[in-house]
Every structure is written in structure tokens, then in C-alpha cells.
Amino acid sequence: MTSVFSAVLQRDLTVALRQRGTLVHHLMFFVLVVALFPLGTNTDGTVLVAVAPALIWMGVLLSVLLSLNDLFKADHEYGMLTQYLIADEPLAIIVAAKVLAYWLTSGAIFVITGPVLVLMLGVPVAALPVMIAALALGTPVLAMIGAIGSALTLSLPRAGLLLSLLIFPLYVPVLIFGAGAMRAAIVGLPVAGALYVLGALCLLAVTLAPWVIAAALRVGLDT
Amino acid sequence: MTSRLEIDALVCGHAERALFAPLTATLAAGDIVRVAGDNGAGKTTLLRTLAGLLTPLSGTFRWSTDGRASRAGLGFIDHDNALSPVLTPVENLSAVLRLHRNTSGVDEFQIVHTLAALGLKRVAHKPCRALSAGQKRRTALARLWLASCRVWLLDEPAAALDQASRERLARQMQIMADDGAAILYSTHQALNVTDTQVIELSR
């Protein structure tokens, strides 16, 4: 079981690293969404600091949505997914490895660049550790839930808009507690509660979602 | 003779529309069974259903490996070669082989050796996007030499192969059957193997 997990993880990481261009595009998309926002309002520091948490999380949601479309697509196109579906090992283990590889490559972008971007928006440095923690706990949930939607819409052409309709409502708790923790950190309110909830959501998603993703893949491809 | 697969009045199709008349058949160890039928007769659908990828419209089928009702040890090679274009044949094969319990121990040396025997030595470490259609097919088929599955489902294994490769494939299928594997396959090219049974799909 661990052998399959590490095999899939290693394979997907190798693929991701050989396609570094895609990762750079994700990074640039995220940076652009956040960087263009101030141009649409004014450079009033208080306004930017007030919206910074929401802005960062909206940027994360949009980038996750765009990249999730491709989570299973390539494997589906050249038939690797078929091999995963008939493997002796549980499909849930395989998809857990795939989502982890996805998060290690895409999710890491947000955790690393997010803090830099909020500094540009005028957020105090003292709030950064909380932001990193919130992103680190929240983005795995986004990846797991998003993978469910991605699996359900896999065989559909142009599923991007539909995918957003399926998964954005499910992202509400992460958005609220993720941005809430950041906002509380900026104004100096206690943040532990929100971070605990994010941690609980993360735990819940990591334990339950792989089985749901596996079921969704079987349903979505049985056409 | 141990039975590997029992098919009982199986009907497959898409969106509630049946592709062929109810099918009943048995697959035993050492069998080489060819699925025949015109284009669109449902050969691929049948193989995908037996692999557990599609839900049958009606009827049942039962796998048994060593008396246990399971499809563990099933090998399936379909139209797609399951090769990532950015990975090399060696990397691709090692990833696929590690999905199955009985082949997770196959090492890189064995893979390179098999690829060399199939005339793929020069491309073994090149990204698969640089390979020709025939080279990709041979890479996918290398699993027949590397994995000792008890049952093989092969959908058009000879597609894109030249004469020499087709003969090598036929010889290997015969050897696997002699070793007690059961093979269910479909083909458009003539393959020089002794079919123990032919399943004709008709409406």
C-alpha cells in the first residue's frame, strides 16, 4: 500500500517538475490577480489591509479552480487512469497520493507567495505566521474538495465553469475561517479558534475525501 | 482446468442501449479467447466492462483467482498506452508495474532488459513524446513480459505493430497461456496464436 502511494507520488512529482512552465503560469496567475486589485481602487493603506485576507483567498480559490481542471485530465487522456482504476491497491490510496503531489506543487505556491503579496498590501509582518498557517491548513481542503468536483466532471468537455458551480459553495467554510484568521491576526484578536477549525476541516478532508474522490472517478468515467 | 472467469447472460452498452445479445462464456486457465465482431459491435465495451470500468446493463460475470472471488492479478492493455509523454518508457513502466502486488518488485534493470529485447533500447530513456506510435505500443506491451498476471484483457494489442513485433507478441501470448494465464483479446490484424475459443458478438 505504501509502495503504491510513493510510486504515484513520485511519478506525479516528476511529471510536475518536468512541466515547470505550468507551475510558473499558476504562480503568475495568482500574483497577477492579487497585484491588479490595488489598481482598481486607490493606494489607501487601510482599504488594502482590510481587503487583503479576502483578496488572497479569492486569488487562491481562482487559481485552484483553474489548475484543478487538469488534475486528472492528462492521466485520463493517455489511459493511465484506467490502470489506476483496475489496480490491486485501493483507488483512494492512489488519489490521495495524486492530490498530495498536486498540493505539494500548486499549494506550496500559495503558502510561499501569499505572505509576500500581503506584505505588498501593507499587512503587518507580525500577522504573517498566522497567514502561512491558515494557507497551509486551508489549501489541502481546497485541493481535496476540488478533486471531488474534478473527478465528477472529468469526462465532460469544457467543465471549468461547471466545476466552479460545484465546488465554490463547498469552499465557503475554508474561505470564512481562512480569511477570518488572517483578519483577526491583523487587528490583534485571538486566532487560535479559527486555526483549530481549519485544522479540523483539513483532517476531515484528508481522511474522508480520498474515498469520495475514488467513488467519483468510478461514477464519472462509467459512461 | 480451473475457471478464471464466468460470464452469464451479460449485456453491455452505453446510456441504456445494449450493444450485443446476452453473452454467456467461461474463461479457464490456459485459454486464449478472441472476441470477434464488426466495428461498433461492443468489443471494447465488453473488455472494459469485464475490467470493472463500466457497469453492465444486465447479467453478471464472476472472476475467480485461486478460488477467491476477486479480479486481483488482472492485466489490461487497451487502446491507450498509459504512457505519460513527459516520462521515459522506463519511468512509465515502473509506475504502472508498481500498481500491482505481484509486479511491484520489478526493477529498472529488468525493464531496460525487456525493452532492449523489444528493440527499444535506444529510446528507453527518452521522453515518450519522442516515440513513434509503434514504439509506444511496444512499450505498453512490454508489460506482458514483465508482469505475470493470471488474466490478461488485451484490446487490439497488435495495433500499430510491424510484422516482426506482431509475431513476437503472438509467441509471448502463447507462452503466457502455456504457463496458465487466461487471455481475452480482440484484434483486427491476424495474430498467429491458437485460439481455444472465439466469442462472436452479434445483435
Next chain:
Amino acid sequence: MTGTGFKRWFHRFGSLPYFYDVSARWAVWLAVPAVVLIGYALVAGLFVVPPDYQQGDVFRIIYIHVPSAWLSLFGYTAMAVAGVVALVWRLKIAEIFIVAAAPVGASFTFLALVTGAIWGEPTWGTYWVWDARLTSELILLFLYLGVIALHQAIESPRTAARACALLSIVGVINVPIIHYSVVWWTTLHQGSTVSLTGGSKMDADMLWPLLAGALGFTFLFGWLTLWGMRVQLLWRERRSRWVMKRITHG
């Protein structure tokens, strides 16, 4: 009911022609209570119950609003339960229920939002407040729309229904989490907003029509969903012999 008896009933219920035939009779048993209960609730709610001492006549909209809100939750939960049945036992009737219930549930959710907004204007002076309950209801509407959109996008009816089953199960796990997070969000940043039912204790005269309305709406939901199921059933099985027979012989 004995084990085998239940099993036989289960299989008979799973038979589509049988369901189609008996559901026509059940429809009456849903329609009559629905009309009677909703009729009583409306007459009593609009004319018999005295006006509220704070809100006057405006409060009477609760006789539509509260039953709709109740059904928006009830409908989604029922879809998720049917989803489990559809995925575990592969019962076709359960698949069809999800597909038929989604638009009905979405309509009640929409109704709850619209009546909430109409109520909000004279009461709070604005059509929309980011109140915890209204916001959760809005997200619930999106969850419904997601199921409907997914169903429309997938061509194969069985795959579509099973995908919707899975999505409603995922959704129903999320509904309490969403509600909790929205409550947290509103209490943190707005202070407490106007509470819908708090303050005035409900009088029995007001309560009975409300309960009757909720029950009547539930019957209405069942009735509409049942007819939706019959239509779905005919469409899905349009190539089968039993549908042909029933269409040609009336």
C-alpha cells in the same frame, strides 16, 4: 415486516413499471392533504391570526417563508439519503428521486430567499442583510443549482444521477459546516443581527397554522417530486416495452 417480506417489497418497489402504476394512486394521497393543509394555513394565517404587536401584518409572510425554508433543508437531506440508497443498493428509483427532487427543492429555497427579502425590507429597512440564516440559505441554493447543473451536463442518465447522488452526499456533510462557519462569521464581524423568531414568543394561534403550512408544504414537495419522477421515468425508459404499452393504451 419479516426479512424476506421486506426484501420482496424492496424488489417490487424497485420495479419501474410497478412504481409508475402505483405512483399515480399515491399522488392523490399527497395532493389532498397538501391542498387542505396549505389552504387552512393560508386562511388562518392571513385572516384569523391577529397582527403581530411589533411587525403588524408583515409577519404573515412567515406562513410561506418558514415552510419553504424548512423544505429547502428537508429536500436536500432527502436527496442525500436517496443518494446513499442509489449508490449502495443501485436502486433506480432512488436515482430518479434525486433528479426529480433537485429542481423542486431549489424552487423552495428560492422562495424562502425571496420571501425573506420581501419580509426584510419593511422589517429591517433593506432587502438583503448578511444574516447567518439568509447567507446559509443562499449557499444552499447554490448547492442545489450545482446538482441540477451537473445532471444537465452529463449525457448518460444513469451516470448523471449517480454523480448527483455523490454530490448531494458531499453537500449534506457540508451543510452544517457551512451553517456553523457562517454563524461564526456573522457573530465575529457584525455583532448579533436581528433574530427572526426571537423576542416574541409564539402564540398557539399563530403556531398551528404554521405547523399545518409546514406539513402541507411537505406533502406538496412529495407531490411535485412524485410527478417529476414519473416524467423522468417515462423519459429514461422511453425505449422499453412497458412505456410503449402504457403510452399507446393510455
